[in-house]
Amino acid sequence: ALGIAGGLAGAANAETLEPNAFEDITNYCNYYEFGTGKEDPAKYAGALTTDPWTVQIDGMVDKPGDYSFDDIMSQMDIEERIYRFRCVEAWSMVVPWNGFELADLLDMVGVKPEAKYVAFETALRPEEMPGVRYPVLDWPYVEGLRLDEARHPLTLMATGLYGKPLPNQNGAPLRLVVPWKYGFKSIKSVVRITLTDTQPATAWNKANAGEYGFYSNVNPEVDHPRWSQASERPLGGGLFARRKPTLMFNGYDEVAGLYEGMDLVKNF
Amino acid sequence: MQALNAYVRRVPTWMVYLGLALPAPWLLYLGLTGGLGVEPIKALEHELGKWALWLLIAGLAITPLRKHAGINLLKFRRAIGLMAFYYVALHLLVWLVLDVQQPSQIWADIVKRPYITVGMGAFVLMIPLAITSSNRAIRALGSRWRQLHKVTYAVALLGALHFVMLVKGFQIEPILYMALIASLLALRLPRRGLYQRLA
Numbered sequence: 001a002l003g004i005a006g007g008l009a010g011a012a013n014a015e016t017l018e019p020n021a022f023e024d025i026t027n028y029c030n031y032y033e034f035g036t037g038k039e040d041p042a043k044y045a046g047a048l049t050t051d052p053w054t055v056q057i058d059g060m061v062d063k064p065g066d067y068s069f070d071d072i073m074s075q076m077d078i079e080e081r082i083y084r085f086r087c088v089e090a091w092s093m094v095v096p097w098n099g100f101e102l103a104d105l106l107d108m109v110g111v112k113p114e115a116k117y118v119a120f121e122t123a124l125r126p127e128e129m130p131g132v133r134y135p136v137l138d139w140p141y142v143e144g145l146r147l148d149e150a151r152h153p154l155t156l157m158a159t160g161l162y163g164k165p166l167p168n169q170n171g172a173p174l175r176l177v178v179p180w181k182y183g184f185k186s187i188k189s190v191v192r193i194t195l196t197d198t199q200p201a202t203a204w205n206k207a208n209a210g211e212y213g214f215y216s217n218v219n220p221e222v223d224h225p226r227w228s229q230a231s232e233r234p235l236g237g238g239l240f241a242r243r244k245p246t247l248m249f250n251g252y253d254e255v256a257g258l259y260e261g262m263d264l265v266k267n268f
Numbered sequence: 269m270q271a272l273n274a275y276v277r278r279v280p281t282w283m284v285y286l287g288l289a290l291p292a293p294w295l296l297y298l299g300l301t302g303g304l305g306v307e308p309i310k311a312l313e314h315e316l317g318k319w320a321l322w323l324l325i326a327g328l329a330i331t332p333l334r335k336h337a338g339i340n341l342l343k344f345r346r347a348i349g350l351m352a353f354y355y356v357a358l359h360l361l362v363w364l365v366l367d368v369q370q371p372s373q374i375w376a377d378i379v380k381r382p383y384i385t386v387g388m389g390a391f392v393l394m395i396p397l398a399i400t401s402s403n404r405a406i407r408a409l410g411s412r413w414r415q416l417h418k419v420t421y422a423v424a425l426l427g428a429l430h431f432v433m434l435v436k437g438f439q440i441e442p443i444l445y446m447a448l449i450a451s452l453l454a455l456r457l458p459r460r461g462l463y464q465r466l467a
Contacts, residue, residue: 028306036439039305089436091307136437207437226381226434228373239299239308243369 017082020093020236022162028235029169030087031188032136033122033129040131041169047128048189050173059119059194062110069173073159075108076100080163081156081177086218086250088182092232097177098160103151111147111195118150119143119200120176121192137203143187144200144214145178148258154179157190180249182216213268217259218250222268269338276341284344288351291319292358309366316359321431321445323352324424328452336455346401349420353398356391356427383433390426393419424449 031041053069078098086092106118124140126132132139149155156177159166166172171188178185184204194200204212211225220230231243249255259267295315298304304311327348333339368374377384397417399405406413428449431442 024306032437036435036437038307091310134438134440136439226383228377231370233307233309233367235306238302239312239366241309 017084017094019082019096019162024236025093025095025161026167026169028093030089030183031131031169031171033124033131033139033141034169035131036136044130045168045172048123048125048168048172049128050168050189053173053191055174055190056192057109057194058192059196060112060115061195062112064109067109072105072108072174076104076157078159083154083156083177083179084247084250084252085177085179085183085186086232086246088184088212088216088224088229090224090227090229090232090246091235092246093235095177096162097156097158098163098166099156099158099174099177101153102155102157102176103153105157105193106151106195114197115195116147116197117195117200118145118147119192119194119196120145120187120190121194122187123189123191138206141187141203142200142206143176143185143202145176145185146199146258147195149178149255152255152258154252154255180218180252180255182218184212185216215259215264215267217255217264217268218246219248219264219268220246221248222265273338273340276339276343281343281347284347285351288323288347289354292316292355309362313359313362313367316355316362317431320352320355320359321424321427323348323355324420324427325445325448325452327352327420328424328449332452332455350398350401353394356394360388360391383430386426386433387430390423390430393423393426397423421453425453 027042028038029041030038031045034041034044051069054066055069055072056066058064078100080096080098082094082096084092085095102118120143122141123129124132145155156179157174158171158177159174161167161170166175168189171186171190174190175188176186176190185202199214202212202214204216205214218229223229229246232246233241233243235241295304295312299308299312302308304315327345330341330345330348333341364374368377378388379385397419400409400413400416409416425446428442428446432446435442
């Protein structure tokens, strides 16, 4: 069932969030498995077979196994969440996702007490993904969250957009959405979820550890080494769009408690 | 080759200026009407930057083409060089006015961000070249003009480096431009010297 726009947290802000057009969201994507151009995913991701789809869930869980997408969907409550989306490249959108809380999926498989992190992996299919011929990144794309981040009620597994099934270029059939982190943390087309007690490797950190940390929380005070993160350009405003200030945690202050006592400059 | 050179001789230079100038207003029109996609500011900035690189590469290709292929495009070299400057200036203008927007941020970016420092360096180096592009300046400077305009080599290398430094991950396109520029410069090394170096 589709829930209320904005979901729980950040509800006060949700009123003022005007989602970007479907065409904007689906034609300006970073999904390097289909090419590094922003429109490459819209052009080439149609080749990705998303049905059938299986997610392997393993590691420190009570019920490891291969879960079909349909099986997962039958057990999850789908709601709408209108989230800000802030790319590390300093542009932003507002996206009306449909999906379920990652915490619900974790409860479904049962997380063992010794687990501390969640690792994710994107599909790697050279025959369907023209971009993986080039060593832009060390394929497959991998990401990770601390377990408390993964369990936060804002953390979503998105399966739709504007009430439609997720388009391939946006990470069909299911992807992570962590709205207080830079977009690259929100890994697409997930085929594997592993619960572990060691901090998992992440694709961009492997490519350039000085520029992309494990946490990658949106933070206007910590610049990317090559550009400022203090402001962002909201997409959809045309040639004369004004920049606007970037908000700490992308405006999702309720996650601040997760990082209490941590040096966010060091743990960028 | 003879026929090609004869044909080239009949093309008036003003047509080259006009033909090379037109993509800029066309890109602006596309940007205003949605033809550059969801993020027209970056798209316009990148397209103008790429035109500048293409023209720098074209300018550097003229001497090797004449020496190794017998194609003489020398009469267009000034037009190509000046139009490269035109695209770099427009690229800079879009960055200043549409992209960065905050004047306080501009100087900080130039000093703090190496890829911007490099790009700005290339632009600054082009200014004396553009100023000394008139017939009068060429006559006045004599042999020093040739020396001065070798700064183009540094401009092209800095321009390509600027592109290499700004992309995320390992991307092919900027590296291709850098390789092309390096090859065009290598063709200028003295023949004997080159063979000795390769031996």
